[in-house]
Amino acid sequence: MRSTSSEPADVDGVGPPSSPLPDTASQALKLVVVGGFGVGKTTMVRSVSEIRPLDTEETMTRAGAGVDDLQGVESKHTTTVAFDFGRITLDATSVLYLFGAPGQERFWFLWERMFVGALGAVVLIDTRRLEDSWYAIDRLEAQGTPFVVAHNDFGATAHSLEEVRSALDLDPTVPLLRCDARDRDSAKQVLISLVHHVRSLVEKGAG
Amino acid sequence: MSRSHRDEGPDRLYVITSGRSGGGADEALDSVTLIVAESAPSPGMQSEHAAILELCASPVAVVEVAAHLRLPVAVVRILLTDLIDTGRVTARHPASAPTWAHPLASPDVLEKVLVALHKL
Numbered sequence: 001m002r003s004t005s006s007e008p009a010d011v012d013g014v015g016p017p018s019s020p021l022p023d024t025a026s027q028a029l030k031l032v033v034v035g036g037f038g039v040g041k042t043t044m045v046r047s048v049s050e051i052r053p054l055d056t057e058e059t060m061t062r063a064g065a066g067v068d069d070l071q072g073v074e075s076k077h078t079t080t081v082a083f084d085f086g087r088i089t090l091d092a093t094s095v096l097y098l099f100g101a102p103g104q105e106r107f108w109f110l111w112e113r114m115f116v117g118a119l120g121a122v123v124l125i126d127t128r129r130l131e132d133s134w135y136a137i138d139r140l141e142a143q144g145t146p147f148v149v150a151h152n153d154f155g156a157t158a159h160s161l162e163e164v165r166s167a168l169d170l171d172p173t174v175p176l177l178r179c180d181a182r183d184r185d186s187a188k189q190v191l192i193s194l195v196h197h198v199r200s201l202v203e204k205g206a207g
Numbered sequence: 208m209s210r211s212h213r214d215e216g217p218d219r220l221y222v223i224t225s226g227r228s229g230g231g232a233d234e235a236l237d238s239v240t241l242i243v244a245e246s247a248p249s250p251g252m253q254s255e256h257a258a259i260l261e262l263c264a265s266p267v268a269v270v271e272v273a274a275h276l277r278l279p280v281a282v283v284r285i286l287l288t289d290l291i292d293t294g295r296v297t298a299r300h301p302a303s304a305p306t307w308a309h310p311l312a313s314p315d316v317l318e319k320v321l322v323a324l325h326k327l
Contacts, residue, residue, distance in 0.1 A: 022265070026266075026299045028237075054274035056277075056279070090319055090320060090322075096320060097270070116237075119316070146311065188324055191324050192325065201311055202312070202317065
C-alpha cells in the first residue's frame, strides 16, 4: 500500500517536512504530468507520491506582445500558474519529483522555466476533452521532450486506443495507454512505460 | 508563516524580497535544486530566512520550500539566493539533468528510476 504520510505536510509552513529526504540526497530529477483541468493530474501524482501532494505557484512577468503596446510604452503581464507535485525517493542520492501542470497554451512559457530538464512527460487525457491536450502534445514534440499519452478512463472503456490515437493524430512511435489515475499500480505502469520509452529513444540515439 | 500569500496584496511580497523581482543570480536555481541549511537561524534574522533554515535541516527542493512557506517560487528563489550568497545554505544542483537541447537522460539515471518505480 501507500507509503504516503498521513500527517498534514504543509499546514504550519515551518519545521522539517513530514517525510524528509536523506541527508545524502544530491540529485533531483523531474517528470511532468500534463493535462487539462480535472483530468486527474493531481490524482495520478498522489497515487505514486511518498508525500501528500504539495502545491505552489510560479509567476512570471514578461513584456507584453506588440499589440498591447501604445506608443512605445512597454506593457507587462504577470501570469501566475498553480501546480502541484509529489516525490519518490529513488535511493540514497536521488529523488524524483512529479509535477502536475495545466497544459493550456497560456501557461507554457512558465513551464519552460519550471520543467526544463524533465526526464519526460505524461500527457493525461480525457476523451471528453481531447482538445485540451493538443497544444501540450505539439509543444512536447517540438521540444523533443519524450512523452507518453495516458487515457485516464477511470476503469470504464468507451473508446478504443486506435480511435484515441487517430483523434489525437498521434505519432505511431508515441506510446498510448489506458490508465486509472486513482490506482497506484496503474499510475506506476504509466510512469514505467514513460521511462521505457525514454530509454528506447536513448538506445536509438535520438538525443 | 502560516498565512498564505494568496490572502495578501503584492506589497508584502515586495517587502519580503526588499523590492527585488528576480532576474539575477536566482535564475540559476532550478525548481528541483536541493537546498541544505549550513547553520541554524540567528536572532533578528528575517523570518522567511529563518523558516527556510529550519525547513532545510535535511535537503529540500526549491519547489518544496515554496510550498511549505506558501510563497511563490519566484519569491523563494530570491530568498534562497540571499542565503546562498551569505553561506547560510548550499544548493545541490541537478547534475546530469537533460536540457531542451539534449532532452534525453543518461541510461544510468533511467535505470535507477526504473528500479525504484518497480519497487513502488
